[in-house]
Amino acid sequence: MTRDPVPEPGEDLLGKTLARAVAGLTATGRLVVVEVAADGMTTFEIHRDEHGTALGRQWPLPWITLTAEHGWGEDARQALLRAAGLPAPGSEVIVACSSPESGTALQALEWLREARTAQVFSTAAPIAGLVRDVLVGDPLHQSYDLVVMRPAGAGGRLELAGKLLFPVGARAGTRTELTVRCEPGGEHGTALAVVTRQGREPRLLSVHSARVAPGPYVVTAELVRPGRVRFAGLPGLAADGRTWDDLLADVPDRLPPRTGPAHLICAVEVCGPDVKVEERLGRARQMIAFLSGEPADTPRVSLVAYGAHSFDRSVRDRPVEVVTWQATAEAALKGLDGLEERGAVTQGYPYHPHAAQVEDMLATVAARLSRSMSRSSPGRHVLLTIGDRRPHPGRADRSGVLPCPQRHDWRSLLAYLEHLPGVAFGAICDQPEDGPPHRIWRHLGAQALAHLDALDLQGLAAGLGLAVPAAVHVPFPLLDETE
Amino acid sequence: MNGDGAPRIGFEWALEGKEHGSYDEYGLLQWSNERLAGVFDELRARYAAGTPSELPQVTIAPAATKDNDEVSHNVVLAIHTWSDHRDFAGRKVAYTRWFYVPYHQLQGHPVSYRALYAALGALPPAPEPPLTVAVPALDPRDVMPGSDALAAAALLASGQQVCLVGADGVPMAERLRFVDTVMALLPYGLRTRFSAATWTSSTTKHRIKLSFARYAPEGIQAVQWGQGADIPLDKHSATYHRILRKRDVDYPDLIGWLAGQTEPLSFNDADRSRVFELLRQSAFQSPPARPDPVPAPPPAASGDHGVVEVAHRGPTVAALARALAGASADPHPALDALLAVLWTQSDRSALADALYTYNCFQHVIEPQEDRDHLYERLVSAAFQPDEEWMWASKRGALLAAEDTPDPVRRRLKALAGPRWRRFGTWDRRYRLACTIGVLVVAVAFAGAGALQLLRGDDPPAQQALPPQPPHQQVVLVKDSAEQPYVTAVVKEALRRAGYQPDDQVQGAPSVLIGYDPDIRGELAVNSLTPVGDFPTQDILIVRDDQEGFPGQILVGEGFGQDVEDQILKHHKGLLIIRKPYDELKNQLIDGKAEAAIVPGDVKADGYTPSEALDDLLPERRIVVGAGSALKPALEPAMDRLNKEGVKSSDDPQADAKAFVDLIYSHAPALASSAKPVSEPVGNSGDVILITTVVAAVTGLAGALLLVRRPSRFKGSLTGRHRA
Amino acid sequence: MQPDPKPGRPAHDIAMWGAPGSGKTTLLAALDIALMRKDDDWRIVGSDPASSEFLIERTNALSTGKVFPEASQGLEHYHWTLYGPGERHRRRWWRRPGKPEPFEVGVGMIDAPGGLFSAGPRRLDYGPDVLDDLRERMLNDLVKSLGIVFLFDPIREFERGDAFDHLHPPLKRLTERMRDLGRLTGGRLPHHVAVCVTKFDDPRVLETAEKMHLLASEPDDPYGFPRVSHDDARDLFRQLCDLSANGNADMVLNALGRYFHPDRVRFFVTSSIGFYVHPQTKAFDWHDYQNLLPEDDDLRIRGPIHPINVVEPMLWLGRRLAAEKESPR
Structure with a gap:
């Protein structure tokens, strides 16, 4: 038997070869390392997972077991080859021998060589540790991103984004640091999720979450080894078993706006069927009561009631009634009592049945607001209109609706109000029976538009910036805008 | 069901x-x-x-x-x-x-x-x-027609369209009830052509038969709600209206009967007679007393002299009136029978006379409970408003009689239309005014008279004497009815008036006496107008010694042929001999004739009137016609004659003279109410004349002033409307 | 209103012709008000109590009650007399012009429900030539009357587009009937037609007129109402026909031109209720001129009524008809 000479043990060479082979391993490739020792054979198989992390498996095959089962002949040879996974087309094979003196080992080596040409290295010690080191030292094949939420565009909408933690080629031990802002994140708190991107789809690598108080934090991420990132900076960080879908489900699409002291102007239409007027006043009451229960800041409330125009000389027009202006919620509620007692006004002939004094109301509000703004510092004003009729036009037009007797033009009034700083518009409208609602309601409900029957108070208030939405939480850290 | x-x-x-x-x-x-x-x-x-x-x-x-x-x-x-x-x-x-x-x-x-x-x-x-x-x-008792419903039904029956005006505030249910009421008065079968509307526009032309509107459209007859038709009804409608008013049965029966007439009928001329027929049947609910002109079957030949229905004349009014007067227990059937035979004007006149004669049948009607209603029926049947010329004098006579019962008196008074001559119906105020005026005039008269007396003029002649014509006028009185008594009365009256009746005078007669209706033609030819008419009955007088029915009867030449035929029919073997009247008289005087039929006022010695032929002998009317100039002279006599009746007398001349004397010896027997008479006294002096005239004028002026007080004056001088 | 003192005076019949809801009865109701608002001495008087009643009631309903008349259901005939200041005679050299004779014309108006002008229901047992009773009567009235007021409703045309359907059937029948009676003149109908474009006060109509620069107000009009002269009325009519829902309306114009003599047709732009006049300014305001106020499903009149061109068609017809009667052909 001719035996080729076993090369000299050189761990460095094996190590380098292994590292090179592992680095060159593609996502689908496999590396087979066979170690032939005196007592048996160990086969290592190395491949990359979806994240590009190199993973290895090993299984030993003691000679005793082999000879016991198969003797030492052809059967044994086949079993040996099977155990080694040879021939392994398409994969690289590296053979290492750690005990060149053993005859069995030599025989096995011979068989292996016959099956597959491979490099044979001689080592002194078992190479498991070496393989492990090589795997740990493998640089990243894919970049690791941290999932954050970023405001997108105006309007407070949020979008998911990935912040690069470790680029491709980063090795274990790399650290990065980033500053994030955490918002209340629900029961799991804020989640630090590491993902790798394969194309467009992110794949979750690991999730750690912690319930932290809202505020900015400096988070340090350390690449322990490929596939494992360690975070520091968030207290109470623990591993989280949720899947990507679970995490996604908790993502809001709207940033809860900043709340602050606000001035709520409630404009209620008190003409039309009694039932409707009652309902509208009820909604106004609900809104004011809800807001006054907010712990953060009690808003100032103004209550305005408007009806319909009279078009007959004999019946006087009822002007817009400002029940309270920038008063407390209690005063406003008392004013509501009075309105509810009075019920619907301006009903029947000669009051117009299809339109209301919306433009007059806008004029009144605009006048008052401009006065109060010139006096004090601008705050936040929210105009909440509850009604369903269209306004009178400023002059006779094709619609056939009679023009406002005072010739108020709702378009110009709305434009003026929209340009005032810090004014938000919300509306509770009722779908009219004939056709879609008038286009003014799109403007009056620019920030929040709700239906009279199915009203979500919390959502409406939140939409207007008057309340913090309780149900909304941000599971991922927010990336500060400054970055 | x-x-x-x-x-x-x-x-x-x-x-x-x-x-x-x-x-x-x-x-x-x-x-x-x-x-x-x-x-x-x-x-x-x-x-x-x-x-x-x-x-x-x-x-x-x-x-x-x-x-x-x-x-x-x-x-x-x-x-x-x-x-x-x-x-x-x-x-x-x-x-x-x-x-x-x-x-x-x-x-x-x-x-x-x-x-x-x-x-x-x-x-x-x-x-x-x-x-x-x-x-x-349909419930017939539910219908109560008023005068407007009657008028509307009458108009509809004659085929016209009717529009009810003045019903603007009336609710629709009432209008529908009215439609029902009107149609209930017509045969039910007319509903197959009937159209109605509880509201129509006054400016739409439509052909709805009965409609309600604010104003009646052109060409459609208007009936005022609650009142009646504005303009007088035409002939057909008037007839229908009269039938409805004169019905014998109560409305429920009439309506119930009409509701049973369900054969389809139309409003055209073709079916009109049938409609009227049905109404008549319903109104009287018994076969009409006067059947169509077919000869009635002869009665039993045994000489049953009961009431015989003659073809064109049934039991006479007089006979039935006599029957009513003689009714002992319940006068209703007799009354109904009497009222059933009133078809022509002379019938009604006869009834009016009967009322006078029998004092309105007081003795049979008074005990009854519904006497007022019975009187009403009699009076309204006899006195038709459009025949006033006929009954004017009779009415006057009835009113003059003291024992005329009050309901009758009331009814008669109310009959007259709004004429100013009917002083009795005037308002008390106006009567007072006129009375005062009259008194003033009377005082003036008296004053003037006293003045005259002092002056020694002749006292004025008796009042109410007919004026003497300036010269004696010769008049011809022609009697073609062989009524010596009447003729004598006429002549006597004329004599008193200053005329000279002369039979020999040639030329056209000034007074004609004859039987109605034959004399009418002659009256017209001579342009004479009737002054009086009175009934007379021919009677059969039989010689005293005659037993049983006479074998031959003498009649005057003017005796009706048809009556003669009738008599002959009933009394076979009887001989009727016509003779000129003078010869007849002679025969009677001589006693040669067995029996004769003579005018009722003729008396003959040795003859007694027999009632054997009373049913057959017609009652005739004697009409006295005279020229307008002679009328005033004859009127008093005629009136009296009417009242007392034509008597049969032996000596017509003497009786007539006595009669006329009676008339002219005391004050006129006419109405007790004063007449605004202002006759100028005959041949008094000019002064008297002037004074009287002045007094009269002042008196009238005073009366007028009293009357014409603007605040109390309501309406015209013509008094109140008929009640 | 006293009845006509000369009941025997011949009246000229004028028939109102138009689709349902085009404003026939409203025009008649506004006639009295229009006459009273005129400066010169015109008045209208009923010839019989029912016609006077109509004038009184309708005038009251429009001016005080501010409601429109209900839909007509039957064929109505009114008899009125128009009295007005006469025209001076032309001065002749041998005669001094005497006092102008007052102008007086008796008018018999016929108001029919608009539906009668459509083709009518088809009945299988009768042939297409047999008309029902009301249509027959209306046709007789049309034959008798020599004046027609034809109302064209641009809003109905815009929404529905059936003006031609309400003109063609009766026009055909009328022509046939007149031909049978031998009364066609030159192959055309002898009638005088006043074509009234109604609902001038509707913003859509007014704006169309304004876009075409057809508006002008009379100098002596204190209110300054915009008007369209009759020369321009025809152009406005044509323009409004273009806005029709189904495009048949231009046939209306052609039919009018072909069936009637051109010199006997005149166009008017009318509004029975007129424009709204503000009580303070008492003048027409371009920013607020609508005189209609909606009330639930109903429409009421907002302010005082200033009818526009309501009298002029009647007067024109009256004068034409009177002239025709005086000078028989």
Whole structure:
């Protein structure tokens, strides 16, 4: 038997070869390392997972077991080859021998060589540790991103984004640091999720979450080894078993706006069927009561009631009634009592049945607001209109609706109000029976538009910036805008 | 019939209106029977009444359909109501529910329109099959016609259209009741052609027979609600109206009978006589007393001298009046029989005379409880408003008699129209004024008279003496009725008046005495007017020694041939000999004749009147006609004669003279109320004349001043209307 | 209103012709008000109590009650007399012009429900030539009357487009009937037609007129109402026909031109209720001129009524008809 000479043990060479082979391993490739020792054979198989992390498996095959089962002949040879996974087309094979003196080992080596040409290295010690080191030292094949939420565009909408933690080629031990802002994140708190991107789809690598108080934090991420990132900076960080879908489900699409002291102007239409007027006043009451229960800041409330125009000389027009202006919620509620007692006004002939004094109301509000703004510092004003009729036009037009007797033009009034700083518009409208609602309601409900029957108070208030939405939480850290 | 007793009536229906927000005109929205859709369209167009402002309203229309030459009639009822919809222009939409009821269902079961409306109106707008509804039968007691209903029914019967005006505030239910009332007075079969509407527009031309409107359209007769027709009714309507008023039965019976006449009738001329016939039958509820001119069958030959129906003249009024006067127990049948035979004017005149003669049958009517009603019937039957010329004097006579019962007196007084001459009906105020005026004049008279006396003029002649003509005038009195007594009276009266009756005078007669109606022609020829007429009866006088029925009877030449035939028919073997009157008289005087028929006032010695032929001998009227100049001279005598009757006398001349003396010896027997007489005294001096005239003028002026007080003055001087 | 003192005076019949809801009855109701608002001495008087009643009631309903008349259901006939200041005679050299004779014309108006002008329901048992009773009567009235007021409703045309359907059937029948009676003149109908474009006060119509620069106000009009002269009325009519819902309306113009003599047709732009006049300014305001006030499903009139061109068609017809009667052909 001719035996080729076993090369000299050189761990460095094996190590380098292994590292090179592992680095060159593609996502689908496999590396087979066979170690032939005196007592048996160990086969290592190395491949990359979806994240590009190199993973290895090993299984030993003691000679005793082999000879016991198969003797030492052809059967044994086949079993040996099977155990080694040879021939392994398409994969690289590296053979290492750690005990060149053993005859069995030599025989096995011979068989292996016959099956597959491979490099044979001689080592002194078992190479498991070496393989492990090589795997740990493998640089990243894919970049690791941290999932954050970023405001997108105006309007407070949020979008998911990935912040690069470790680029491709980063090795274990790399650290990065980033500053994030955490918002209340629900029961799991804020989640630090590491993902790798394969194309467009992110794949979750690991999730750690912690319930932290809202505020900015400096988070340090350390690449322990490929596939494992360690975070520091968030207290109470623990591993989280949720899947990507679970995490996604908790993502809001709207940033809860900043709340602050606000001035709520409630404009209620008190003409039309009694039932409707009652309902509208009820909604106004609900809104004011809800807001006054907010712990953060009690808003100032103004209550305005408007009806319909009279078009007959004999019946006087009822002007817009400002029940309270920038008063407390209690005063406003008392004013509501009075309105509810009075019920619907301006009903029947000669009051117009299809339109209301919306433009007059806008004029009144605009006048008052401009006065109060010139006096004090601008705050936040929210105009909440509850009604369903269209306004009178400023002059006779094709619609056939009679023009406002005072010739108020709702378009110009709305434009003026929209340009005032810090004014938000919300509306509770009722779908009219004939056709879609008038286009003014799109403007009056620019920030929040709700239906009279199915009203979500919390959502409406939140939409207007008057309340913090309780149900909304941000599971991922927010990336500060400054970055 | 179902459990509640009202039979069910089948119908078809259609709904006319517009869809909500529709751009179209009114049209049929739904209907029950496809074949009838065209019929309903036709009805809609034909009976459109205009645009109503107040709903609901009801329209009734006829519909006739032809099916293989067989015409079937139907009654259509339309109910107009407001719906909740509006059309595209925002105007209210009216729904009309048309109901179509085949007439044959109503023939066995007549119903009123109100019942139909109540039953059909309660149905939903689109009724589901089975299309039947329970309608109670017509109740005749439910109808109470007023004068407007009578007028409307009369006008409808003559084929005219009627429009009720002045009913603007009356609710629709009342108007529908009125329609029922009017149609109840007509045979039920007319409902197959009848159309009505509880509201029509005054400016729409329509052909609805009975409508209500603010103003009557052109060409349509207007009837005032609650009152009657404005203008006098035409001939046919007047007849119908009279039949209704003179009915013998009460309204429920009349209406019940008419409701049974369900054979279809039309309003045209063709069916008019049948309609009138039916009404007459219903009004009297017994075969008419005067059948059509066919010879009546002769009675039993055994000489039953009961009341015999002669062909053209039945039992005479006089006979029946006599029967009534003699009625012992219950006068109602006799009264009814009496009133049944009043068909012509002379009958009525006879009745008026009978009333006078028998003192309004007081002795038989007074014990009755409904005496007022009975008197009313008698008076209204005898005294027709349009025959005033005939009964004027009779009425006066009745009023003059002291024992005329008060109901009769009232009725007679109320008869007169608003003429200023009827002083008795004037208002007390006016009477007072006139009386004062008269007193003033009388005082003036007395003063003037006293003045005259002092002056020594002749006292004025007796008042009320007919004026003496300046010279004696010769007049010819012609008697063609062989009434010596009457002739004598006439001549005597004329003599008193200063005329000289002379039989030998040639030329046209100035006074004619003759039998009605033969004399009328001659009167007209000679331009004479009747002054008086009185009944006279020819009587049969039989020689005293004659036993049984005479074998031959002498009659005057003017004796009616037909009467003669009748007598001969009843008394076979009798011989009737005509003789000139003078010869007849001689025969009577000589006693040669067995029996004779003479005018009732003739008396002959040795002869006694026999009642054997009383039923056959006609009662005739003697008419005295004279020229207008002679009238005043004859009037008093004629009146008196009328009252006392023509007597038979032996010596007509002496009796006549006595009679006339009686008349002219004391004050006139006429009305006790004073007349505003201001006759100028005959040949008094000028001063008297002037004084009297001045006094009279002042008196009248005073009276007028009293009367013409503006604040209390209501209406004209002509007094009140007839009660 | 006293009845006509000369009941025997012949009246000229004028028939109102138009689709349902085009404003026939409203025009008649506004006639009295229009006459009273005129400066010169015109008045209208009923010839019989029912006609006077109509004038009184309708005037009251429009001016005080501010409601429109309900939809007509039957064929109505009114008899009125128009009295006005006469025209001076032309001065002749041998005669001094005497006092102008007052102008007086008796008018018999016929108001029919608009639906009668459509083709009518088809009935299988009768042929297409047989009309129902009301249409027959209306046709007789049209034959008798020599004056027609034809109302064209541009809003209905815009929404529905059936003006031609309400002109063509009766026009055909009328022509046939007149031909049978031998009364066609030159192959055309002898009637005088006043074509009234109604609902001038509707913003759509007014704006169309304004866009075409057809508006002008009379110098002596204190209110300054915009008007369209009759020369321009025809152009406005044509323009409004273009806005029709189904494009048949231009046939209306052609039919009018072909069936009637051109010199006997005149166009008017009318509004029965007129424009709204503000009580303070008492003048027409371009920013607020609508005189209609909606009330639930109903429409009411907002302010006082200033009818526009309501009298002029009647007067024109009256004068034409009177002239024709005086000078028989």
